[in-house]
Amino acid sequence: MKPMTPPTHHCPAVLIAAPASGQGKTTVTAALARLHTRQGRHVRVFKCGPDFLDPFWHTLASGAPVHQLDLWMTGEADCRARLAKAAQEADLILIEGVMGLFDGEPSAADLAQRFDLPVLAVVDASAMAGTFGALAYGLQHYRPGLRMAGVLANRVASERHAGMLQNSLREPEQWLGALMRNPALTLPERHLGLVAATELTDAMQRLDAAADALATTVLGQMSLDDWHRWSVAFAPAAVTEAASQDCPLQDLTIAVARDAAFCFIYAANIDCLQQLGASVVYFSPLADNALPPCDAVWLPGGYPELHAARLAVNHGLRDSLHAHVVLGKPLWAECGGMMSLFEELVAQDGVSHSMWGLLPGKVTMQKRLSALGPQQLTLDDQTLRGHTFHYSTCETPLAAHARTTRPGVEIIGHEGEAVYVQGSVWATYFHAWFASSPTAVARIFQTQIEAHT
Numbered sequence: 001m002k003p004m005t006p007p008t009h010h011c012p013a014v015l016i017a018a019p020a021s022g023q024g025k026t027t028v029t030a031a032l033a034r035l036h037t038r039q040g041r042h043v044r045v046f047k048c049g050p051d052f053l054d055p056f057w058h059t060l061a062s063g064a065p066v067h068q069l070d071l072w073m074t075g076e077a078d079c080r081a082r083l084a085k086a087a088q089e090a091d092l093i094l095i096e097g098v099m100g101l102f103d104g105e106p107s108a109a110d111l112a113q114r115f116d117l118p119v120l121a122v123v124d125a126s127a128m129a130g131t132f133g134a135l136a137y138g139l140q141h142y143r144p145g146l147r148m149a150g151v152l153a154n155r156v157a158s159e160r161h162a163g164m165l166q167n168s169l170r171e172p173e174q175w176l177g178a179l180m181r182n183p184a185l186t187l188p189e190r191h192l193g194l195v196a197a198t199e200l201t202d203a204m205q206r207l208d209a210a211a212d213a214l215a216t217t218v219l220g221q222m223s224l225d226d227w228h229r230w231s232v233a234f235a236p237a238a239v240t241e242a243a244s245q246d247c248p249l250q251d252l253t254i255a256v257a258r259d260a261a262f263c264f265i266y267a268a269n270i271d272c273l274q275q276l277g278a279s280v281v282y283f284s285p286l287a288d289n290a291l292p293p294c295d296a297v298w299l300p301g302g303y304p305e306l307h308a309a310r311l312a313v314n315h316g317l318r319d320s321l322h323a324h325v326v327l328g329k330p331l332w333a334e335c336g337g338m339m340s341l342f343e344e345l346v347a348q349d350g351v352s353h354s355m356w357g358l359l360p361g362k363v364t365m366q367k368r369l370s371a372l373g374p375q376q377l378t379l380d381d382q383t384l385r386g387h388t389f390h391y392s393t394c395e396t397p398l399a400a401h402a403r404t405t406r407p408g409v410e411i412i413g414h415e416g417e418a419v420y421v422q423g424s425v426w427a428t429y430f431h432a433w434f435a436s437s438p439t440a441v442a443r444i445f446q447t448q449i450e451a452h453t
Helices: 025-038 054-062 071-089 106-114 131-141 159-167 203-214 224-230 265-276 308-312 314-325 336-341 438-445
Strands: 010-015 043-048 067-069 091-094 119-124 148-156 175-180 232-234 253-257 279-283 296-299 332-336 342-346 352-354 359-365 371-379 382-390 392-395 420-421 425-428 431-433
Touching: 010 025, 010 071, 010 106, 010 224, 025 043, 025 054, 025 091, 025 148, 025 203, 043 054, 043 071, 054 091, 054 203, 067 265, 071 106, 071 232, 071 382, 106 119, 119 131, 131 148, 131 159, 148 159, 159 175, 175 203, 224 232, 232 431, 265 279, 265 431, 265 438, 296 336, 308 352, 332 336, 332 352, 336 342, 336 359, 336 371, 336 392, 336 425, 371 438, 382 438
Parallel strands: 010 091, 010 119, 043 067, 043 091, 119 148, 148 175, 253 279, 253 296, 296 332, 332 425, 342 359
Antiparallel strands: 010 232, 342 352, 359 392, 371 382, 382 431, 420 425
């Protein structure tokens, strides 16, 4: 079938980056989204990398779904398609970077150059003056061909301090203003990152305060016409006229755990399940004492360690999950979802909680990060991409059915996360990006074993 070339769409867009983590990228991105959304503009926000938590704030600020962009995990074609679709409907596209601008492989700078995105640098200037200019100049010129939108000083002490920072710039037009130091503009954090906006009753007030502060800066006072100097041409990949309509999960209902304990869910993963034909329903392991009627279950990651006492006494849901598995129905558990399936969870304070007991063994919370980084899982001839990020360790007599690998690492002894299979239960610390292999995802959720007798 002859490929069709979809039209190119132009839309103002910036990638919000920084010289390092902790500079205020998330706050500035969310504040910018909130500011323009309040003014009646349609803003689409994306997050560079596999992060689950920052998108909670961006979703609240923009009122629109937030998807991840990662040249390795999601792939260039996926990034291109999502950006092009957003450009058709948005007045403004914001992309929050990850770590420092040039950190990681691929980095935020790689993404910016691949799609010709202007880079807006956020710099914590609280402990510098003239060096601010050197840092801004370095970010702009370190890599040839990088398109720079400008630099925003964050956590500035005073108007005098702001003047010193502005005067240090080699190129004055790069100045986008200063956000003054204000503890109210700091978003709360815990061991896995930011506290999800859905957990705070004052989350919108925090965003409005940040948007009000940003409105006093050069960046915040720019009109939409001003933003068009950062317009980007987004051209989607060509598609064939007769695209496949295969729906291998047609007529299946997948129950997805979703509450404060299980909240690490890519919006794109839900889209993928629905595109495969599945109906998605939600349940709360914290509040519901039984599964909804379903053919399969997905227990995503989250914070079971913070809610272990409540999860442990939800015997109704525990029994419902056991009954689901006895019938041979699929259950896919990721990270926090897997942690809840073991017999025991030892919290960081040393208190032990009896969990749901679908898998033998225990998990123990650690004070330091146990694993972090991109991972991929090969099932037959299909490869799912994703990542791992957890503070617990697992002890179980189960042998690993499979193991993930790190991209580019094929050395024995450098395997990634174990995938445990017991009956119809698949459990792993690995967080999968479903769209990287819908075929593999369909196989997982179609797996039906003979019911136990």
